[in-house]
Amino acid sequence: MSQPRWAIVVPVKHLAAAKSRLRGALPGVPHEELALALAADTVRAVRACPAVAEVLVVTDDTRVGAEARAAGARVLPDRPGAGLNAAFRHGAAAARAGWVAALTADLPALRPAELAAALAAAREDPAVRTFVADAPGTGTVLLTAPPGVPLDPRFGVDSAAAHAASGARPLAGEWPSLRRDVDTAEDLAAAATLGLGPRTAALTAACAAGTPG
Numbered sequence: 001m002s003q004p005r006w007a008i009v010v011p012v013k014h015l016a017a018a019k020s021r022l023r024g025a026l027p028g029v030p031h032e033e034l035a036l037a038l039a040a041d042t043v044r045a046v047r048a049c050p051a052v053a054e055v056l057v058v059t060d061d062t063r064v065g066a067e068a069r070a071a072g073a074r075v076l077p078d079r080p081g082a083g084l085n086a087a088f089r090h091g092a093a094a095a096r097a098g099w100v101a102a103l104t105a106d107l108p109a110l111r112p113a114e115l116a117a118a119l120a121a122a123r124e125d126p127a128v129r130t131f132v133a134d135a136p137g138t139g140t141v142l143l144t145a146p147p148g149v150p151l152d153p154r155f156g157v158d159s160a161a162a163h164a165a166s167g168a169r170p171l172a173g174e175w176p177s178l179r180r181d182v183d184t185a186e187d188l189a190a191a192a193t194l195g196l197g198p199r200t201a202a203l204t205a206a207c208a209a210g211t212p213g
Helices: 031-047 062-070 084-094 112-122 159-165 185-194 198-208
Strands: 006-011 052-058 074-076 099-103 130-133 140-145
Touching: 006 031, 006 084, 031 052, 031 062, 031 112, 031 198, 052 062, 052 084, 062 074, 074 084, 084 099, 099 112, 112 130, 112 140, 130 159, 140 159, 185 198
Parallel strands: 006 052, 006 099, 052 074
Antiparallel strands: 099 140, 130 140
């Protein structure tokens, strides 16, 4: 019997407003270029995961939309315009696959095999939402829902506790590249030790060489 395949929803803000705490992390690199690289590497890794049937990028940023389409993702305008959780719900409502997951767009070290392993773990209980906490353990990088179960995202401050309180089950796998989201310069350095995706790696290498941009 074939394994179920997933729809992954990845919202991305307008680049000028995205990842504000990361501003200045790469001196000389325009902030929008870094924010775009994080999202592009995340989407590319998700598209390379064999468990994924479709990637839905929810954004109103034209550059993000163009990058996402070039990577093979489906782009949805952020019609709710009401923040991250509304964008996740909007994408989930448009998904064609029965299994749906919400993924943050700041995982530049993400390995497709680790995402596949987490999605396989989520399928072990086909009636329960699951989530993967970030490396510090307080945030959430991945939230999953089986067919017929609302995604019910609770992203934001202390989202891991909020998702657990809502009935979602935490997944305990290691998956370091999946858990390593990037909000600060320190997070970016930690992601670099795991191996960055090509777009983010190119920016960090150019910055180190003194020729960013």
